[in-house]
Amino acid sequence: MADKKDKTNSWINLLKKKEYVASFIILLVTIGITILLLKPYHAEFIATGGISSVEELGIDGSVYFTYVESGxxxxxYERITLEMLYDDMEFIPLDEQDLIAYEYYEEMGDQFKEDTIVNAVESASFDQLADPSSDDFLDRVWEITNSSAQYSGDSFGLMIAIGLVEELNQEDFSKDGTYVIAGTGTMEADHSVGSIGGIRQKLLTAENNGVDIFFIPKDKQYYYDISLSNEVEAEQVIAEEGLDVRVVAVETLEDAIIYLRNLP
Structure with a gap:
């Protein structure tokens, strides 16, 4: 009986040792995975988003601007989580200098946003708001800025300006809803349309939301390396994805207005 009891105890002790070893291994694996997941990985991410009417910004217009998910x-761990949450996610690894530039842009984001709104209001040629120092002009800028608090970035400048032109002239470029018109691009002080980031995701967002006409910056001529151009990237995305949305490259606000006024 004693031998059987000793053998039983031996087996129990062995099983306990194996359990301890297994638990220790699991603990080590868990710690290892945690260390790997929390390993620094700095990258800008961009994913498709949605479209919003300029009416949300207090503008009496029919056009839309696009927004994307970014950060x-x-x-x-954050990368894996984001990949599970969003489709068409793109990650752009950032080295130390890129990270500094990104953080600078984030710090200056509100200023860039206000600049494009100021330029949009001025470019839309409001006679009563022609003086940028007037109370009417400043009030209009403040109203749009305040209404756009939930949106980051300055890429909606062009569409704000188009919406303001509609409001000023009591026009409806959508032809009573016949066209869904959206776009992207900053608005510069000289009425030109500035380049933006995330052009691929914005085009896919437009396609996913039934946009008929989508404006982008006409910027090919400004890049020595044309692969950096919004215009060139858009051409590649259209070819790769077989998009149905009509993409129109414009250099200035006036180009966009002329195009819209000549729609059938």
């Missing part, structure tokens, strides 16, 4: 990852 910065700090570790691999």
């Amino acid at each position: 910065l990852t700090n570790n691999y």
Whole structure:
């Protein structure tokens, strides 16, 4: 009986040792995975988003602007989580200099946003708001800025300006809803349309939301390396994805207005 009891105890002790070893291994694996997941990984991420009417900004217009999901990852856990949440996610790894530039842009984001709104209001040629120092002009800028608080970036400048032209002239470029018109691009002080980021995701967003006409910056001529151009990237995305949306490249606000006024 004693031998059987000793053998039983031996087996129990062995099983306990195996359980301890297994638990220790699991603990080590868990710690290892945690360390890997929390390893620094700085990358800008961009994913498709949606479209919003300029009416949400208090503008009496029919056009839309696009917005995308974007931000910065700090570790691999954040990257994996984002990949599970969004489709068409793109990650752009950032080195130390890129990270500094990104953080600077984030700090200056509100200023860039206000600049494009100021330029949009001025470019839309409001006679009563022609003086940028007048109370009417400043009030209009404040109203749009305040209404756009939930949106980051300055890429909606062009569409704000188009909406304001509609409001000023009591026009409806959508032809009573015949066309869904959207676009992207900053508005510069000289009425030119500035280049933006995330052109691929914005085009896919437009396609997914039934946009008929989508404006982009006409910027090919400004790049020595034309692969950096919004215009060139858009051409590639259209070819790769077989998009149905009609993409129109414009250099200035006036180009966009002329195009819209000549729609059938």
